[in-house]
Amino acid sequence: MNSLLEVQGISVSFDGFRAINNLSFVIGCPEMRAVIGPNGAGKTTFMDIVTGKTRPDTGSVRWGETGRSLLAMSEAQIAQVGVGRKFQRPTVFEDQSVWDNLRVSLKKPRGPIAALFDRVSEADRARIDEIAAEIGLSEHLERPAGILSHGQKQWLEIGMLLAQDPKLLLVDEPAAGMTTEEREHTTALLKRLAQSHAVVVVEHDMEFVRRLECRVTVLHEGSVLAEGSLDHVMADERVIEVYLGR
Numbered sequence: 001m002n003s004l005l006e007v008q009g010i011s012v013s014f015d016g017f018r019a020i021n022n023l024s025f026v027i028g029c030p031e032m033r034a035v036i037g038p039n040g041a042g043k044t045t046f047m048d049i050v051t052g053k054t055r056p057d058t059g060s061v062r063w064g065e066t067g068r069s070l071l072a073m074s075e076a077q078i079a080q081v082g083v084g085r086k087f088q089r090p091t092v093f094e095d096q097s098v099w100d101n102l103r104v105s106l107k108k109p110r111g112p113i114a115a116l117f118d119r120v121s122e123a124d125r126a127r128i129d130e131i132a133a134e135i136g137l138s139e140h141l142e143r144p145a146g147i148l149s150h151g152q153k154q155w156l157e158i159g160m161l162l163a164q165d166p167k168l169l170l171v172d173e174p175a176a177g178m179t180t181e182e183r184e185h186t187t188a189l190l191k192r193l194a195q196s197h198a199v200v201v202v203e204h205d206m207e208f209v210r211r212l213e214c215r216v217t218v219l220h221e222g223s224v225l226a227e228g229s230l231d232h233v234m235a236d237e238r239v240i241e242v243y244l245g246r
């Protein structure tokens with residue numbers, strides 16, 4: 001397994017407050033990784049740096065076999081090379097059908113000329129069907145996204161990410177607000193995706209993290225406090241202290 005993303009020694013301060021402090025993180029492909037840590041640990045800021053929304057003061061963020069620097073790229077370019085992010089709150093187009101939501105998300109050449117000839121090819125239709133089957137929404141393709149359940153909207157959004165053909169998926173609190181059944185569906189979906197992608201799941205719910213059965217990175221005060229299996233990190237005195245000391 002080769003590393004896909006290599007973050008080395010990044011730090012970032014906001015008004016003198018060091019939100020990320022000499023943080024290093026490596027993920028391969030395929031791989032599933034859970035990132036946990038108390039409120040304010042730096043999880044969101046870390047993802048903001050990987051996606052180019054926030055620029056670190058120091059450190060490097062390297063991508064792929066050639067080790068291209070993501071720091072030299074715009075947010076759009078970073079998305080283009082294969083970094084996809086799903087925020088906690090679903091942001092699907094509520095008035096549009098599930099099918100249309102997936103169609104508009106398909107990775108296409110951009111620009112006015114391309115948009116002018118933006119027809120839906122057979123390959124596009126097949127890809128939409130494939131994604132709908134993957135996320136479990138094949139039966140709902142004609143329905144407006146607005147009437148889907150909370151869980152279904154989250155899966156649709158994961159499908160919209162998949163339509164962009166990402167290599168790395170950053171998924172923020174996927175289990176929040178879900179029923180037990182929806183959680184199980186989400187766990188199974190993420191595990192399947194992690195067979196062919198790098199998947200980083202930021203999650204507070206330890207039971208959900210346990211079910212992912214993956215390596216866990218614990219962040220605290222902007223640094224990696226511990227890394228390993230969930231049982232390994234949860235047995236670490238420093239991790240126990242951080243969680244009990246909340």
Ligand SMILES: Nc1ncnc2c1ncn2[C@@H]1O[C@H](COP(=O)(O)OP(=O)(O)OP(=O)(O)O)[C@@H](O)[C@H]1O
Nearest residue numbers: 014015017019037038039040041042043044045046
């Ligand atoms: N733009 C900003 N300006 C000032 N401070 C910021 C900014 N973004 C983040 N911070 C601070 O950096 C620290 C890390 O925040 P971050 O949101 O990354 O933590 P988190 O681990 O995602 O927390 P949570 O689990 O609550 O979402 C916090 O103390 C936060 O207040």
